[in-house]
Amino acid sequence: MPKNKPKPVKGRDYDSMTGADAVAFGMRQINPDVVAAFPITPQTEIMERFSQFYADGIVDTEMILVESEHSAMSAVVGAAAAGARAMTATAANGLALMWEIVYIAASTRLPIVMNVVNRALSGPINIHCDHSDSMGCRDSGWIQIYSENGQEAYENTIFAVKFAEHPKVRLPVMVCQDGFITSHSVEPINFIHDDKVKQFIGKPKPEFSLLDVDNPITLGPLDLFDYYFEHKRQQIEGMENARKAFLDVAKEFEKTCGRRLQYFEEYSSKDADYVLVVMSSTAGTAKEVVDRLRKQGKKVGLIKPRLFRPFPYEEITKALEGKKAVAVMDRSASFGAQGGPLFLEISSAMLNSAKKPKLCNYIFGLGGRDTSMQDIEKVFEDLMNGKPKALNYLGVRG
Amino acid sequence: MPSLKDLAKMPERITGGHRLCPGCGAPIAVRQILRGTDKPVVVVCATGCLEVATTIYPHSAWKCPYFHNAFENAAATLSGIETAYNSLKKQGRAKKEIKFVAFGGDGGTYDIGLQSLSGALERGHDFVYVCYDNEAYMNTGIQRSSATPYGAATTTSPAGKVHPGKEQFKKNLLDVVAAHEIPYAAQACISDWADVLKKSQKAFETKGPAFINILAPCQRGWRYPHNKTIAVAKAAVETRFWPLLEIEYGRKWTLNRDIKTPKPITEWLKMQGRFKHLFKPENEHLVKKIQEHIDSEWERIKNLCRCSGQNFD
Structure with missing residues (x-):
C-alpha cells in the first residue's frame, strides 16, 4: 500500500x-x-x-x-x-x-x-x-x-x-x-x-x-x-x-x-543508422539492448512514441529521415492491413519524404507473450543484415 | 394541490414548436411531470422520439438544461450529473437546489436501458426517472418492445397468417423497479392529470430514486385518429389495462384509482388499429386470453394493496 x-x-x-x-x-x-x-x-x-x-x-x-x-x-x-x-x-x-x-x-x-x-x-x-x-x-x-x-x-x-x-x-x-x-x-x-x-x-x-x-x-x-x-x-x-x-x-x-514530457523519446537514435520504434514497456527492454549493442560499436537507437493521438508525424519523419533501416514494433494487429497501427502511422508519415529509410514491421507480444532482449536483438540483427521482410512476427510459433 | 388554472400559468420548460407528431402523448407527459416541481430541473433524455423531435440542431424546445447522451444510458448519465452536483455542493462550488429528471421511452427503459436504470436505482441517486411508455420502438418505426402488449401488431410483430401480432405479455416493469426497494415507484396515465401531478410532486420531493411509468399513447403506432389520444389513454385506465398505482420502498402498495366497474378490454382494443386483427372470429380466444390476464393482474395488485392495509370496500 x-x-x-x-x-x-x-x-x-x-x-x-x-x-x-x-x-x-x-x-x-x-x-x-x-x-x-x-x-x-x-x-x-x-x-x-x-x-x-x-x-x-x-x-x-x-x-x-x-x-x-x-x-x-x-x-x-x-x-x-x-x-x-x-x-x-x-x-x-x-x-x-x-x-x-x-x-x-x-x-x-x-x-x-x-x-x-x-x-x-x-x-x-x-x-x-x-x-x-x-x-x-x-x-x-x-x-x-x-x-x-x-x-x-x-x-x-x-x-x-x-x-x-x-x-x-x-x-x-x-x-x-x-x-x-x-x-x-x-x-x-x-x-x-x-x-x-x-x-x-x-x-x-x-x-x-x-x-x-x-x-x-x-x-x-x-x-x-x-x-x-x-x-x-x-x-x-x-x-x-x-x-x-x-x-x-x-x-x-x-x-x-520539474518533469519533462516529449512527443517521443529519442534514445541513442540521433546518430544511429538502425532504429527501432516501439511504445510502452517494451521500450524499456529495448533500451538495454541498444546499450549493449552500442558497446559493441553498433550504430543502433530507439524511438519511443509517448503521444500517439494526435500523432506527431512531422517530428517523427524528421527523426527517422536518413536512417538506413527502421523497424516499427506493434503490440497489436490490424487485420487485413499492411501492418500494425504504429507501422501504418509511420509509413504514412514518411510517404512524401525523400530520405525515407527502409521500413519494416514486427508484430509482437500479443496476449502478453513475453518479448525478451534476445527477441529485440534479433530485430536489430535483421535490420543490420538488410534482410527484414516487410511484415514480421516476433516470438510466435508457426 | 394547485388549481388547473394555476398549473396552466406555470412556466413551460418545454416549448411548443417542437416536431413531435400531433396528438403525441410524450410531450403531454413531460409537461404534466415537470409541473410537479417549481425548483430548477436538469433533464436527461434517452434516445427516442422525445429526444430527436425536441432538439434538432440548431433548435431546442428545452428551456432548462438538457442532455442527451445515448439510448441505453439515461440513468447512468443522470447518475453522473447528480453525483457531480453532490461533489460540487460538498465543496461549496454549487449552491442552488436542483432537481434531476430523466425521460426514456419504453425501448430505452424496459429494454436497452434496463441495466443502467437498475444500477442507478440500486446506488440510490436522488433523481426522478420517467418512462413514457408508448409500447413500442416508435422512433424507428413501430417495432415491438418488451412493453408492447399481447396481440399488438407492430412492424416486427405483424399480424400474419401464422403469428397474430406479439405473442408475449408486456413486461411488468413497475414490479422490476419496485424490487429495488426504492422510496417511490408509480404508474400514471396522461388522461389522469391530477394523479400525474400528485405523483410527480411526490417523486420530486422524494429523497433518493423515484420512478414513474406513464402511459403515453402514440397515434401512429397504435393506429387511432390523432385527436383521440386522451380518450385512448382514459380507456386504458377504465378497462384496468393500466392500473394507477404506487409502491413505496417495494413494500407499500396503493391502488390510486379503484375501477369498480371496468369496461371490457375490447372497448380499448377496438379503438386501435394495432389490435384490428384480434376481432377476426379465429382470434376470439386471444381477446379472452388478454381479458383473463388483466383480471388476474388486477386481483394480484389488489391483494398486494390489501396486504399494505388498503381497504377496497
Missing part, C-alpha cells in the same frame, strides 16, 4: 509501488470531483487503491460504483457535462463495452481523463498485455498517451488533466500503461509534491455546465447533414490544436513540476 501522504523532500518524494498504485496516487493528488469505477483485470488495482483514499476521506471526490463500464463512461460524461473534473479507468473488454460512449465523450468535447491498462481484447479471453484495446479506439477522438513504466504512467496522468482541459483542446485523454508488466510491477516512483500538482492542474474552468440553471444549454442534440460535418471539422481542429497545446502544457509541467 502506498503511503497516503508523501513527506515533502524538497518538493519531491520516493516510494516503491506498482504502476497501478502510482496512478491511483496521482489521482489522489488530482483530487477529481467524480470518479466512476468498475473492476476489470488488470485495471482493478487502480480503483481499489483510489477507493481506499475515498474511504479514508483523503479526497473530495464522489465515487460512482457503476454496474458496467458502459455506465462508467456514461456517468463520467454526465459528470463532466455538469462541470465536474471526472476520471475513470478500464482495460480491454471494459473499454470495448464503453466504445459507443467513448466516441460521445470526445465529440461532446468533455475533458475526461481515463487510465487504460492495456490488455488483449477477447476472444479468446486473455488477461495479459497487448495494445488491441486502446489501438481499437485510436479513431474515437481521444488523445492517447502511452507510458513506458509506472513513473511515466503517473506523470502522464497528472499531465493529462491540464492537457485535456486546455481551452484550445477540450478533449478527453487516455493514459495507457501495459497490463501486469507495468501495472503490477513494483518500481521506485519519484513523486511530485501535492502542492505542485495542485498548482499545475489548477481549478477546473468548464466552458459550460448543465448545473448552470440560469443559462440553460441543450447538449447532445440531433445533428443532421446540415451541421454534423462542421461539428466534426471543429473536433478535428481541436485534435490538431492538441499538438501545440501538448508542447505548451509540457513547458508548464516542466516549470512547475
Whole structure:
C-alpha cells in the first residue's frame, strides 16, 4: 500500500509501488470531483487503491460504483457535462463495452481523463498485455498517451488533466500503461509534491455546465447533414490544436513540476543508422539492448512514441529521415492491413519524404507473450543484415 | 394541490414548436411531470422520439438544461450529473437546489436501458426517472418492445397468417423497479392529470430514486385518429389495462384509482388499429386470453394493496 501522504523532500518524494498504485496516487493528488469505477483485470488495482483514499476521506471526490463500464463512461460524461473534473479507468473488454460512449465523450468535447491498462481484447479471453484495446479506439477522438513504466504512467496522468482541459483542446485523454508488466510491477516512483500538482492542474474552468440553471444549454442534440460535418471539422481542429497545446502544457509541467514530457523519446537514435520504434514497456527492454549493442560499436537507437493521438508525424519523419533501416514494433494487429497501427502511422508519415529509410514491421507480444532482449536483438540483427521482410512476427510459433 | 388554472400559468420548460407528431402523448407527459416541481430541473433524455423531435440542431424546445447522451444510458448519465452536483455542493462550488429528471421511452427503459436504470436505482441517486411508455420502438418505426402488449401488431410483430401480432405479455416493469426497494415507484396515465401531478410532486420531493411509468399513447403506432389520444389513454385506465398505482420502498402498495366497474378490454382494443386483427372470429380466444390476464393482474395488485392495509370496500 502506498503511503497516503508523501513527506515533502524538497518538493519531491520516493516510494516503491506498482504502476497501478502510482496512478491511483496521482489521482489522489488530482483530487477529481467524480470518479466512476468498475473492476476489470488488470485495471482493478487502480480503483481499489483510489477507493481506499475515498474511504479514508483523503479526497473530495464522489465515487460512482457503476454496474458496467458502459455506465462508467456514461456517468463520467454526465459528470463532466455538469462541470465536474471526472476520471475513470478500464482495460480491454471494459473499454470495448464503453466504445459507443467513448466516441460521445470526445465529440461532446468533455475533458475526461481515463487510465487504460492495456490488455488483449477477447476472444479468446486473455488477461495479459497487448495494445488491441486502446489501438481499437485510436479513431474515437481521444488523445492517447502511452507510458513506458509506472513513473511515466503517473506523470502522464497528472499531465493529462491540464492537457485535456486546455481551452484550445477540450478533449478527453487516455493514459495507457501495459497490463501486469507495468501495472503490477513494483518500481521506485519519484513523486511530485501535492502542492505542485495542485498548482499545475489548477481549478477546473468548464466552458459550460448543465448545473448552470440560469443559462440553460441543450447538449447532445440531433445533428443532421446540415451541421454534423462542421461539428466534426471543429473536433478535428481541436485534435490538431492538441499538438501545440501538448508542447505548451509540457513547458508548464516542466516549470512547475520539474518533469519533462516529449512527443517521443529519442534514445541513442540521433546518430544511429538502425532504429527501432516501439511504445510502452517494451521500450524499456529495448533500451538495454541498444546499450549493449552500442558497446559493441553498433550504430543502433530507439524511438519511443509517448503521444500517439494526435500523432506527431512531422517530428517523427524528421527523426527517422536518413536512417538506413527502421523497424516499427506493434503490440497489436490490424487485420487485413499492411501492418500494425504504429507501422501504418509511420509509413504514412514518411510517404512524401525523400530520405525515407527502409521500413519494416514486427508484430509482437500479443496476449502478453513475453518479448525478451534476445527477441529485440534479433530485430536489430535483421535490420543490420538488410534482410527484414516487410511484415514480421516476433516470438510466435508457426 | 394547485388549481388547473394555476398549473396552466406555470412556466413551460418545454416549448411548443417542437416536431413531435400531433396528438403525441410524450410531450403531454413531460409537461404534466415537470409541473410537479417549481425548483430548477436538469433533464436527461434517452434516445427516442422525445429526444430527436425536441432538439434538432440548431433548435431546442428545452428551456432548462438538457442532455442527451445515448439510448441505453439515461440513468447512468443522470447518475453522473447528480453525483457531480453532490461533489460540487460538498465543496461549496454549487449552491442552488436542483432537481434531476430523466425521460426514456419504453425501448430505452424496459429494454436497452434496463441495466443502467437498475444500477442507478440500486446506488440510490436522488433523481426522478420517467418512462413514457408508448409500447413500442416508435422512433424507428413501430417495432415491438418488451412493453408492447399481447396481440399488438407492430412492424416486427405483424399480424400474419401464422403469428397474430406479439405473442408475449408486456413486461411488468413497475414490479422490476419496485424490487429495488426504492422510496417511490408509480404508474400514471396522461388522461389522469391530477394523479400525474400528485405523483410527480411526490417523486420530486422524494429523497433518493423515484420512478414513474406513464402511459403515453402514440397515434401512429397504435393506429387511432390523432385527436383521440386522451380518450385512448382514459380507456386504458377504465378497462384496468393500466392500473394507477404506487409502491413505496417495494413494500407499500396503493391502488390510486379503484375501477369498480371496468369496461371490457375490447372497448380499448377496438379503438386501435394495432389490435384490428384480434376481432377476426379465429382470434376470439386471444381477446379472452388478454381479458383473463388483466383480471388476474388486477386481483394480484389488489391483494398486494390489501396486504399494505388498503381497504377496497
